Amino acid sequence: MNKLIPKLVPSNLIPIPEDYQMSLRISEQGQVISIGDGIVWIEGLPSAMLDEVIYLEDGSRALVFLLDTKKVGAILLEQRTSLASGLRAKRSGHRLDIGVGDALLGRVIDPLGRSLDGNPEPETKQRGQLEISSPAILDRDFVSKPLYTGNRIIDTQIPIGKGQRQLIIGDGGLGKSSLVIDTILRQKNEDVLCIYVSIGQTRSSIATVIDTLDRHNAMSYTTLVVSEANELTGCRYLAPFAGCAIAEAWMQRGRDTLIIYDDLSQHAQAYRELSLLLHRPPGREAYPGDIFYLHSRLLERSTVLSPDLGGGSMTALPIVETKQGEISSYIPTNLISITDGQIYLDQKLFAAGILPCIDLTRSVSRIGGKAQHPAIKKEAGRIRLDYLQFLELEAFTRFGTKLEPAMEKKLQRGQLLRKILRQDRLKPVSDLGQLTWLIAYNEQWLDNYPINDIPTMLNSLEERAENSDLSLLTPREKWLSAIKNWLVSL
Amino acid sequence: MQLDPLTFGFEILNFLVLLWLLHRFLYKPIRAAIALRQTTLEDALIAAQTREQSAKQKELEIDQLKANWATEKASQEKALQVQLSEEKDKALDKIRQAAAIEKVRLQTLLAQEQADHSKQARITQIENAFHLVDTFLKRLSGLDLDKALVTLFSEDLLTLSDLSKQQICDALEKQKGQLMLESAHTLGDSAIAKVTLALNTLWQKNITLTTQLDSSLISGIRVSIGALVLHANLGDELRFFKEQLAHE
Numbered sequence: 001m002n003k004l005i006p007k008l009v010p011s012n013l014i015p016i017p018e019d020y021q022m023s024l025r026i027s028e029q030g031q032v033i034s035i036g037d038g039i040v041w042i043e044g045l046p047s048a049m050l051d052e053v054i055y056l057e058d059g060s061r062a063l064v065f066l067l068d069t070k071k072v073g074a075i076l077l078e079q080r081t082s083l084a085s086g087l088r089a090k091r092s093g094h095r096l097d098i099g100v101g102d103a104l105l106g107r108v109i110d111p112l113g114r115s116l117d118g119n120p121e122p123e124t125k126q127r128g129q130l131e132i133s134s135p136a137i138l139d140r141d142f143v144s145k146p147l148y149t150g151n152r153i154i155d156t157q158i159p160i161g162k163g164q165r166q167l168i169i170g171d172g173g174l175g176k177s178s179l180v181i182d183t184i185l186r187q188k189n190e191d192v193l194c195i196y197v198s199i200g201q202t203r204s205s206i207a208t209v210i211d212t213l214d215r216h217n218a219m220s221y222t223t224l225v226v227s228e229a230n231e232l233t234g235c236r237y238l239a240p241f242a243g244c245a246i247a248e249a250w251m252q253r254g255r256d257t258l259i260i261y262d263d264l265s266q267h268a269q270a271y272r273e274l275s276l277l278l279h280r281p282p283g284r285e286a287y288p289g290d291i292f293y294l295h296s297r298l299l300e301r302s303t304v305l306s307p308d309l310g311g312g313s314m315t316a317l318p319i320v321e322t323k324q325g326e327i328s329s330y331i332p333t334n335l336i337s338i339t340d341g342q343i344y345l346d347q348k349l350f351a352a353g354i355l356p357c358i359d360l361t362r363s364v365s366r367i368g369g370k371a372q373h374p375a376i377k378k379e380a381g382r383i384r385l386d387y388l389q390f391l392e393l394e395a396f397t398r399f400g401t402k403l404e405p406a407m408e409k410k411l412q413r414g415q416l417l418r419k420i421l422r423q424d425r426l427k428p429v430s431d432l433g434q435l436t437w438l439i440a441y442n443e444q445w446l447d448n449y450p451i452n453d454i455p456t457m458l459n460s461l462e463e464r465a466e467n468s469d470l471s472l473l474t475p476r477e478k479w480l481s482a483i484k485n486w487l488v489s490l
Numbered sequence: 491m492q493l494d495p496l497t498f499g500f501e502i503l504n505f506l507v508l509l510w511l512l513h514r515f516l517y518k519p520i521r522a523a524i525a526l527r528q529t530t531l532e533d534a535l536i537a538a539q540t541r542e543q544s545a546k547q548k549e550l551e552i553d554q555l556k557a558n559w560a561t562e563k564a565s566q567e568k569a570l571q572v573q574l575s576e577e578k579d580k581a582l583d584k585i586r587q588a589a590a591i592e593k594v595r596l597q598t599l600l601a602q603e604q605a606d607h608s609k610q611a612r613i614t615q616i617e618n619a620f621h622l623v624d625t626f627l628k629r630l631s632g633l634d635l636d637k638a639l640v641t642l643f644s645e646d647l648l649t650l651s652d653l654s655k656q657q658i659c660d661a662l663e664k665q666k667g668q669l670m671l672e673s674a675h676t677l678g679d680s681a682i683a684k685v686t687l688a689l690n691t692l693w694q695k696n697i698t699l700t701t702q703l704d705s706s707l708i709s710g711i712r713v714s715i716g717a718l719v720l721h722a723n724l725g726d727e728l729r730f731f732k733e734q735l736a737h738e
Contacts, residue, residue: 044717
């Protein structure tokens with residue numbers, strides 16, 4: 001049995017002993033005393049446990065969320081029309097689980113594992129618990145392999161490794177979801193399974209995501225766990241855990257996975273709603289006191305497992321939405337402290353038309369170059385520093401100051417770099433493409449071309465790199481000669 | 491022939507003048523030229539000898555350098571071989587390590603896959619077994635089996651632990667003696683009387699029974715006292731084990 005999955009054995013359900021004899025068995029049953037706002041209060045069930053699934057007489061299910069002296073508060077997972085007070089409720093003796101496995105690839109499901117894409121229910125052979133403890137310290141390995149997002153800024157300056165948790169933070173409408181969709185598209189042929197968890201989003205936006213992934217043939221390695229805005233609050237609360245359980249099952253079987261939580265601010269709001277309805281004492285901004293624990297226990301399950309446990313990985317890209325660029329509010333600061341870095345999207349850059357509007361000054365990857373290929377790391381070494389110096393210099397030009405030729409050159413190079421780092425949606429760049437533009441930029445071969453021609457040139461160079469027999473391990477001299485030839489022929 | 495002494499004299503004088511002229515204007519320059527050439531040749535010879543010496547010296551130095559270079563080359567080659575060998579060993583060690591790690595990883599995955607398959611097969615077997623048992627028990631169920639299970643209920647009720655007895659009494663107290671008796675088949679009066687007697691004995695007061703049929707019990711009874719449920723039937727027993735094994 002996998003040691004990462006605990007066993008929950010309630011007191012009245014015992015394994016079959018060898019000397020079994022049938023005898024009188026005592027169990028508990030409860031009675032529904034009130035229902036409302038996605039919460040059901042049940043009288044009885046004195047042995048009920050937290051996070052235990054409760055079956056109601058009409059076929060509905062609920063999850064124990066609050067234990068009181070005389071009653072149990074449970075969040076509804078599914079609600080039938082016949083649900084009414086007075087119905088009997090009985091304990092299941094187990095935590096909530098979901099079907100996991102390869103049968104979920106290409107499917108759109110809800111947090112309980114039910115099909116939402118109109119196809120028959122997925123035929124899964126294993127089940128994974130939504131709430132389990134994260135892997136122990138000695139069961140983990142170091143983050144060392146790169147996970148490419150296809151974005152020029154991220155892959156070169158804010159590199160992400162497999163098993164890392166990288167937060168994507170910014171105001172609404174700045175392109176956070178677009179960034180993660182591009183990351184999913186980049187995982188084609190990379191043997192990385194993707195799970196996109198949609199929490200509280202509108203149906204139209206989810207339909208757009210599904211359509212985009214379908215058009216780019218990304219659904220074959222992606223699973224969508226969807227909890228729409230009009231779902232029961234309990235389902236919105238469980239959605240990230242369901243996605244995590246699915247990813248975890250693959251990770252435990254040695255696969256590399258990428259999970260995207262879009263977005264955790266909606267998740268926090270759902271949890272706040274449930275907690276207030278269940279009369280838990282509110283804390284800062286009316287969130288319950290354990291709001292940090294909610295996200296930390298979720299994100300701690302993303303890691304790289306040691307080879308003894310299969311060597312699989314789960315990379316997490318949680319998204320959090322800020323209001324008016326305020327990253328020091330409660331939930332964003334919690335998530336910043338939990339994750340291994342953040343990618344900050346800036347409203348001002350978006351307004352200036354710089355897309356993706358990633359602010360390099362406030363973005364960081366705490367794993368950094370350790371998960372970057374040595375060839376890319378070497379070429380990308382100075383770029384961040386040069387770009388930041390350019391940003392400072394640019395401020396001076398606004399005063400109409402006359403600059404030295406060396407400074408002018410720096411400004412030109414900075415403007416060229418800014419042009420290079422702009423990228424269209426749905427066009428992820430391969431690792432070979434990244435190395436190509438880095439070398440061309442470092443050798444100053446792009447300096448003499450008109451700046452407006454740079455995007456077309458880069459697309460062409462990247463395409464040639466992908467179709468060549470070069471690899472990241474090819475010596476630099478060969479890269480130089482190849483790129484030179486390509487530039488001549490353009 | 492007549493010799494003219496004057497002519498002879500003038501001839502001799504002419505000859506002497508010629509000699510003097512040759513000596514003055516030809517012989518001296520020629521001698522000077524010869525001397526210069528002699529000096530030049532001697533200088534050149536000395537220079538050549540000097541150059542020859544320095545060339546010989548240089549040749550010796552070059553030979554020495556060649557010898558040193560050969561020695562250095564040999565030692566560098568040896569050092570390179572040693573370094574290459576070390577690098578090769580390091581690389582091989584790395585590869586062996588990576589292969590060992592990969593082997594462990596694949597063995598773990600294989601073991602997991604085998605465990606998954608075994609578990610799946612076991613679950614399928616259990617489900618089939620439960621289905622067979624369910625069919626078998628439904629065939630066997632009847633009033634006789636109901637009676638046996640009612641007897642089991644009555645006997646076991648009195649041999650429960652004190653805690654369980656107290657729980658039942660508390661539940662009866664709360665429900666004021668009202669309880670629901672569900673059975674797979676319609677129970678006879680004797681069976682109902684047996685159940686009533688057992689509960690009255692336990693509670694030391696009279697209970698009030700409400701009966702109901704539930705064919706999912708297959709055979710036996712289920713007594714519901716508020717939040718407590720007492721199971722003495724085959725259907726619930728099968729379901730308990732099935733749920734337990736499904737979530738193991």
